[in-house]
Amino acid sequence: MAELWQLTIQEAHQRLLRREISSVDLTRACLDRIGQVEDRVKAFVTITEMGGLQQARAADRRIAAGDATPLTGIPVQIKDLICTRGIRTTCASRMLENYIPVYDATAVSKLLDAGAVLLGKGNMDEFGMGSSCENSAFFPSSNPWDLARVPGGSSGGAAAAVASGEVTYALGSDTGGSVRQPSSLCGVVGLKPTYGLVSRYGLVAYASSLDQIGPIAQDVTDCALVLNAITGQDPKDSTSLPKPPGDYIQALTGNIRGLRLGVPEEYYVEGMQTGVRAAVAKAIGVLESLGAMVVPVSLPTTRYALACYYIIAPSECSANLARYDGVKYGYSYQDTDNLLEAMEQTRQHGFGMEVKRRIMLGTYALSSGYYDAYYLKAQQVRTLIREDFARVFQEVDALVTPTSPVVAFPQGEKIGDPVQMYLIDVCTLPVNIAGLPAISVPCGFAQGLPVGLQLIGPPLAEATLLRIGHAYEQATEWHKARPEL
Amino acid sequence: MSLDRAEVEHLASLVRIGLTNDEIETLRDQLSDILEQFQVLRELDTRGVIPTGHAGNLATVMRDDLPGDCLTVAKVISNAPRTEGGLIRVKAVLEE
Numbered sequence: 083m084a085e086l087w088q089l090t091i092q093e094a095h096q097r098l099l100r101r102e103i104s105s106v107d108l109t110r111a112c113l114d115r116i117g118q119v120e121d122r123v124k125a126f127v128t129i130t131e132m133g134g135l136q137q138a139r140a141a142d143r144r145i146a147a148g149d150a151t152p153l154t155g156i157p158v159q160i161k162d163l164i165c166t167r168g169i170r171t172t173c174a175s176r177m178l179e180n181y182i183p184v185y186d187a188t189a190v191s192k193l194l195d196a197g198a199v200l201l202g203k204g205n206m207d208e209f210g211m212g213s214s215c216e217n218s219a220f221f222p223s224s225n226p227w228d229l230a231r232v233p234g235g236s237s238g239g240a241a242a243a244v245a246s247g248e249v250t251y252a253l254g255s256d257t258g259g260s261v262r263q264p265s266s267l268c269g270v271v272g273l274k275p276t277y278g279l280v281s282r283y284g285l286v287a288y289a290s291s292l293d294q295i296g297p298i299a300q301d302v303t304d305c306a307l308v309l310n311a312i313t314g315q316d317p318k319d320s321t322s323l324p325k326p327p328g329d330y331i332q333a334l335t336g337n338i339r340g341l342r343l344g345v346p347e348e349y350y351v352e353g354m355q356t357g358v359r360a361a362v363a364k365a366i367g368v369l370e371s372l373g374a375m376v377v378p379v380s381l382p383t384t385r386y387a388l389a390c391y392y393i394i395a396p397s398e399c400s401a402n403l404a405r406y407d408g409v410k411y412g413y414s415y416q417d418t419d420n421l422l423e424a425m426e427q428t429r430q431h432g433f434g435m436e437v438k439r440r441i442m443l444g445t446y447a448l449s450s451g452y453y454d455a456y457y458l459k460a461q462q463v464r465t466l467i468r469e470d471f472a473r474v475f476q477e478v479d480a481l482v483t484p485t486s487p488v489v490a491f492p493q494g495e496k497i498g499d500p501v502q503m504y505l506i507d508v509c510t511l512p513v514n515i516a517g518l519p520a521i522s523v524p525c526g527f528a529q530g531l532p533v534g535l536q537l538i539g540p541p542l543a544e545a546t547l548l549r550i551g552h553a554y555e556q557a558t559e560w561h562k563a564r565p566e567l
Numbered sequence: 568m569s570l571d572r573a574e575v576e577h578l579a580s581l582v583r584i585g586l587t588n589d590e591i592e593t594l595r596d597q598l599s600d601i602l603e604q605f606q607v608l609r610e611l612d613t614r615g616v617i618p619t620g621h622a623g624n625l626a627t628v629m630r631d632d633l634p635g636d637c638l639t640v641a642k643v644i645s646n647a648p649r650t651e652g653g654l655i656r657v658k659a660v661l662e663e
Contacts, residue, residue, distance in 0.1 A: 185638070321621070321628075386610075389604055390608070392601065393605060407583070408648060409647070410646070410647055411646035411647055412646070419658060421657070421658040423585075425583045429585070433584065445578055445581055449578075459608050459613060461618030461619055464619040466611065466613070468619060504604075
């Protein structure tokens with residue numbers, strides 16, 4: 083019999099409905115699990131034990147009243163970049179170390195309305211900038227499969243918490259791979275929705291044209307359940323899209339016969355580990371055996387996506403992070419009467435090195451004299467990348483690629499070299515540039531560490547991606563593997 | 568593509584970030600490395616290509632201008648480092 087903290091959302095929901103367990107039991111089991119492993123995994127910036135237990139008791143009353151949703155009474159961790167009313171939201175930055183939002187993000191409101199039990203806030207790379215969780219201003223998180231290795235990033239705390247059973251699922255955010263890459267490195271499922279499908283209201287802005295909130299869960303079905311709850315048009319986010327008709331659970335038919343899957347050769351980059359290549363090749367074979375038609379495709383602009391992203395994202399970041407001036411909220415250097423010096427000192431001490439690097443890079447790319455060569459050029463390349471995807475999606479229903487060219491790497495290995503760190507996201511960045519949906523599902527191991535398979539679809543093809551991922555899970559056991567802790 | 572020290576200092580002043588000497592040197596090297604990676608974009612002919620500013624295809628979104636609940640002043644300024652009488656206190660902008 084599985085421990086309560088090992089249950090998926092749908093398993094826990096069934097047992098809650100049958101009254102075999104209560105939400106308080108489940109919540110205490112997760113809190114106990116946090117007590118056992120958190121000093122090693124370090125996935126949480128803040129743990130909300132009291133609030134969580136209160137929500138669990140409310141959930142139990144709701145279940146008793148016959149008013150339960152699939153998420154009622156189920157423990158969740160929220161990435162610390164997503165605002166939670168009355169609960170410190172730090173973005174893993176000194177700048178917001180003591181910031182307490184006075185409102186909930188729309189995605190959080192929707193989860194709370196569904197009866198979620200919020201157990202705390204997930205560690206991350208500062209403001210979402212990083213691929214290893216080592217850029218947290220507080221402490222790095224560890225990969226539950228090997229504590230000396232990174233969990234990925236930037237939603238590293240979220241993926242590590244789900245993989246280690248501290249929570250049943252989590253919400254992360256994905257600007258260039260920040261949901262999918264840590265999910266891949268920790269052996270869990272992470273979905274980056276189509277740009278606009280989930281409201282960004284209350285998601286602290288990093289790069290607004292790329293940011294998107296997404297679920298991290300133990301399997302594809304759980305991702306579908308969370309996605310059902312958090313989508314929908316929001317008057318508070320003018321870029322949000324109407325909720326598509328239907329239910330993502332209905333998409334999980336197990337049948338992918340006749341679907342056309344494209345394998346873009348350009349994603350098999352130099353430096354990709356052979357174990358990753360082998361695991362993904364085997365997974366593609368499984369999809370073929372399930373009746374999908376696999377065809378090679380070409381996305382020639384892929385090799386420009388990295389440069390395009392690292393111009394656009396820092397440019398937007400340099401504008402978005404101008405708001406941290408030590409005046410309205412956040413860290414504030416007070417030891418001077420000079421306004422400009424106060425701002426410079428506030429931003430010097432409040433931001434970490436990666437954040438400073440991206441603000442300066444973006445400002446450079448936007449400055450007169452360089453604007454045409456960098457920012458405008460990158461926006462034009464963005465058009466070409468989108469057109470490339472649009473062209474292949476006339477031929478195929480989805481693309482199949484590795485999520486990350488490497489498995490979880492040792493802490494400290496890449497943190498000193500930004501260019502090496504940026505290369506980790508080479509398979510995930512193009513998706514954000516084009517605003518597409520993509521999911522990472524576990525597809526095996528290399529060097530004893532999880533490998534993720536990425537499925538990319540045209541805009542609003544979440545149902546197709548979930549269907550493929552679910553069918554793959556039915557044929558394999560990888561998603562059931564959990565680390566020994 | 569490489570930046571010199573003066574360019575890094577100028578950028579830092581534009582973005583209002585104080586930097587130590589070591590940080591200026593580190594950033595000079597790292598930003599130069601990163602800019603070098605961007606040169607690959609020159610291979611692409613983008614003459615006449617319309618730039619994409621956003622992932623969505625939205626036009627301007629309008630909604631009715633309706634009154635609704637809003638936050639209290641106390642809540643709005645609850646995270647401000649210095650407040651006085653329901654206002655945020657700032658350092659002098661204009662010096663005598």
